[in-house]
Amino acid sequence: MDGDADVAQVAGLMAEPARAKVLMALADGRALPASLLATEAGVSPQTVSAHLRKLLEGGLVTVEQSGRHRYYGLSGPEVAAAVEALARIAKPQPIRSLRQSTRAAALREARTCYDHLAGRLGVALLEGLVRRDALTRTDGGRGTERRPSDPLAQQLPDGPYALGPNATEVLTELGVDIASQPSRRPLLRFCVDWSEQRHHLSGQLGAAITEALLNRNWLHRRPRQRAVHLSEAGRHGLAQLL
Structure with a gap:
């Protein structure tokens, strides 16, 4: 029989500064090589390898071999949600440069x-x-406002939204076919955004919309960052559609 969840073990893995930076770098869902993660964490390749080994043993990351390189990624969205939750309650690091300020704003x-x-x-x-x-919205709330009972900065077990009457039409305009979405993952999930403290869309539909915007070049990833930005076409297109 299993006992209580070993929160201390997971918290210990996240508590080391270099490992925390590795997890933050991977929180956008991409798999990255150890060399890049070493740069992100500000440590040597040998040191980051030791940290990655501990994260692998703890089940927080996975690794995939591609040619001579090994690519590391988070083991699942629940790890990203935990990182987001910690970001909400953690004190912000002091900003000492314009580059840091710009990155935080992005x-x-x-x-x-x-x-x-x-x-x-x-x-x-x-x-x-x-x-x-x-x-x-199914609870009588307005827009994306957080309910008083919603936990801060994490995925909601019972998001107060359902597909509406115009779902097929609007999502098709965005480039998403609801009927073709895999059924192994919930279509609708919602999180409380840590920086906005309002709801945002996650789950299979959130992932499909994000992929569609990237494929249209309406959305672009910033190099070596979790931040993304809308292209002019994306800004105009979303303004027209939504």
Whole structure:
């Protein structure tokens, strides 16, 4: 029989500064090589290898071999959700340069949380879907406002939204076919955004919309960052659709 969850073991893995930076770098859902993760964490390749080994043993990351390189990624969206939750309650690090300030602002504006959009853009996307009746709020709440009972900065067990009457039409305009989405993952999931403290869309639908925006070149990843940005075409297209 299993006992209580070993929270201390997982917390210990995340508590080391270099490992925390590795997890933050991987929180957008991409798999990255150890060499790049060493740069992100500010440690040597030998040191990051030792940290990655501990994260693998703890079940927080996975690894895939491709040619001569090994690519590391988070073991699942629940790890990204835990990183986001810690980011909400952690004190911000002091900003000592314009580059750090710009990067922090970009993360709050638009970022990926594992495989879906977060930040102001993620919240605005959900608001637009509700406005177009692609999604409908089921609890009588307004827009994307967080319910008083919602836990901060984590995925909700019972998001107060359902597919609306215009779901098929609006999502098709965005390049998403609901009927073709895999059934092994919940279609609708929602999180409380740590920087906005409002709801954003996650789950299979959140991932599919993000992928569609990237494929259209409406959305671009920033090099070596979780932050993303809308192209002019994306800004205009989403304004017209939502």
